[in-house]
Amino acid sequence: MPLLEHIGLKPLRELxxxxxRRGLEALSGKVSTRxxxxxxxxxxxxxxxxxxxxxxxxxxxxxxxxxTGQIGRPSRSFTLAQCLAAxxxxxxxxQGVQGMRGCGRxxxxxxxxxxxxxVDHPGRRGNR
Numbered sequence: 001m002p003l004l005e006h007i008g009l010k011p012l013r014e015l016x017x018x019x020x021r022r023g024l025e026a027l028s029g030k031v032s033t034r035x036x037x038x039x040x041x042x043x044x045x046x047x048x049x050x051x052x053x054x055x056x057x058x059x060x061x062x063x064x065x066x067x068t069g070q071i072g073r074p075s076r077s078f079t080l081a082q083c084l085a086a087x088x089x090x091x092x093x094x095q096g097v098q099g100m101r102g103c104g105r106x107x108x109x110x111x112x113x114x115x116x117x118x119v120d121h122p123g124r125r126g127n128r
Contacts, residue, residue, distance in 0.1 A: 003027055003039040012047060012056045017063040025067050032072035040066055 006023035007015070020043065028036050044061035051059050078086070 012050050015060055017060040020061050020064045028067040028069040031069050033069035036069040037066050
């Protein structure tokens with residue numbers, strides 16, 4: 001875990017909120033905000049375990065706010081507008097939702113939760 005590289009191998013009793021803050025800030029320059037959040041959560045969980053077994057006095061990781069990390073990769077999921085536009089194109093073209101199989105971004109059942117459209121599975125009713 002890269003966070004340990006920045007904090008060091010200090011015993012948990014000697015770990016301070018300043019150490020955690022510095023470690024998270026150093027980490028935030030290299031990784032995404034979500035990764036910084038997960039690293040802090042993992043550290044807080046480990047300290048909480050030690051706290052439950054009377055090995056530390058307090059959980060210093062919970063005293064520190066998460067710094068903002070690097071921007072992660074953009075989502076490849078359809079937005080609601082893209083979903084509705086794709087469904088409308090297929091319905092207007094007379095192909096129905098089944099015609100979307102050739103689309104590079106087709107997702108099985110794409111319309112079901114967001115648009116209320118049911119998509120038959122290709123293996124059902126002997127269709128191949």
